Amino acid sequence: MTDDRKTTVPVWTLATADVRVPGLTAGESMTAERLTELRGVLAVLADEPIVTLEAHPLPAKIDRAKGLPLDAASPLAQHLSQFITQSTRSSLTAARATASGENLYRIVVPAKVAAQLGQGTIRLMEPKGAAGHVFGDIVNTTTGRIAAKASLVPVGGAAAAGTVGGAGATAGAAAAGGTVLTVAAPLVLMAVAVGVSAHADHKRQQAIEHITELLEQLQQDKLDDEHSALNGSRAAIDKATAILLDEGKLGVSLGLDSAVHTIDTALGKADLRLARWQSALDSLPEGEAVELDTLTKSFPGVGDHGGTFRAHLELASLAIALMRRVVILQAVESAQSDSGNPFKNFTRALKRDQQRLDEMESSIATVLVRLSALELASPNGLRPVFTTGEVERLMRAAYRIRRLGDGVTVNNRTTDVAIEIARSKDGSVVVFPALPA
Known part of the structure; x- marks a missing residue:
């Protein structure tokens, strides 16, 4: 209103x-x-x-x-x-x-x-x-x-x-x-602490919505399992958040350790995929158009509405969002353990532990910007004329790849x-x- x-x-x-x-x-x-x-x-x-x-x-x-x-x-x-x-x-x-x-x-x-x-x-x-x-x-x-x-x-x-x-x-x-x-x-x-945690949870909800839609199209069991494991860690994070915001102490029975292990595993997979994406982009001839089939070998489904590549992006976003909530919990716990200057302890802990997540997000953003700037080449072949379907597929793919850079911020202004x-x-x-x- x-x-x-x-x-x-x-x-x-x-x-x-x-x-x-x-x-x-x-x-x-x-x-x-x-x-x-x-x-x-x-x-x-x-x-x-x-x-x-x-x-x-x-x-x-x-x-x-x-x-x-x-x-x-x-x-x-x-x-x-x-x-x-x-x-x-x-x-x-x-x-x-x-x-x-x-x-x-x-x-x-x-x-x-x-x-x-x-x-x-x-x-x-x-x-x-x-x-x-x-x-x-x-x-x-x-x-x-x-x-x-x-x-x-x-x-x-x-x-x-x-x-x-x-x-x-x-x-x-x-x-x-x-x-x-x-x-x-x-x-x-x-x-x-609560405002930033709520922001991270909002990002988690967005990632879940996107992942659910993508996995319904892909029907890949391994990605389903990865998604379920990550989403299953939310309950432990919610419980730990409630306890810490009541100025309580975290215990092993909460299951937060296993949740963090699951998220760390997902972040490790995201790191590996990110390295492959960066290597694939580095191997492309600079300043030359790229064939769609060549691009999809390293970025499966990049020119489609869904695709495995987009699912991997959303899984990385989900893992980052969940880990940001964990980092906030760790920072609050650190602040509460030393009452001398709680806010300074809080920001110090956040700054240290957020660095890895910031670097990963920035690197993923750079990959998306580089992809969106690529020019797609016409398919190689002996035929001088291509079908209407082939031309439309190439045009749709080019449009979707250009859209990858929309809303992406590589170096976020404070x-x-x-x-x-x-x-x-x-x-x-x-x-x-x-x-x-």
Whole structure:
């Protein structure tokens, strides 16, 4: 639902550790563009990650099924509720904006920090027909439409969210005056972890849909088995996610170890296939047209609607999406085991473990771009004239191969990351997949 009403909403600046920055003016209205500038300044000048939190009216229609639900007793919901309660005591704007108990909270993580989450985790979305531009309005995650045209009012002197213990040991109150920011590491950590995990699960769902369609056409038992094994690991990951987000401890009985082994095996197969694809492309004569039959020997079905090559691509995407969720779990566990600076531990663990996945995604993207740039040659043969069917097959194949490069980003430009959280009156929340801000 599009809501073009101008709404005044509060915005808080949250730090993940005790940090000072040049004075911030509290209580003055600003535009979305001005807020973007403020984020950039904070990212450059602050020694620790600083995010902004906005509280928007909850859209009348919102598809909660697209997010990860957490009940009111979950740490993230509790951190958010405590933050709201303490903030409304010192800000009339915040009190009015959150009075209904139902809001869409939007946390924006600066690009400087988002880069540490892995470049393949969040892709920059460019609107069609406007290359080089990004969406600048406040967008509802579930519909992709503008949720509100908002005037933003910075709220200063708010108390921090969270309680000491678990991932929340660094939470503390911020002093008023605009130079010391709210320290809310637990809230930021949990929001980022759930938002990025939801994004990875959304990618998993997309891959599953594509794989199911492709395997129905191919009817290959080996690919079916590979798909089933990968999809079967989801249950263990879901259980582990639920436990860690409740600040619990992972146990062997969850089956996460066997799930990780299955995913690692799939990633190993994807690595092997990727190496073969790269070798096949390197062996092609540079600058010369390639026959379709020659190309299909290394890329089976590349010119068809389905094909084994496309199934292998989707299986690789599924394995990467599942492993990204595992990496997030490992990062959260690492952060919770050392409460000294949970968010820094979290981003450090993510950055280290995401590198392999980022490199694989980038390499697959490069293969697709190289394939899409190939020129198909006419079939060799003694006949000077080809049938209408042969010509149509070649034209269809050329079109499908060119389309392989659509939407592919080899070197993803770092962007701010937004995580939207829908909060209900009972305190429960739904966290939507993280998206470019």
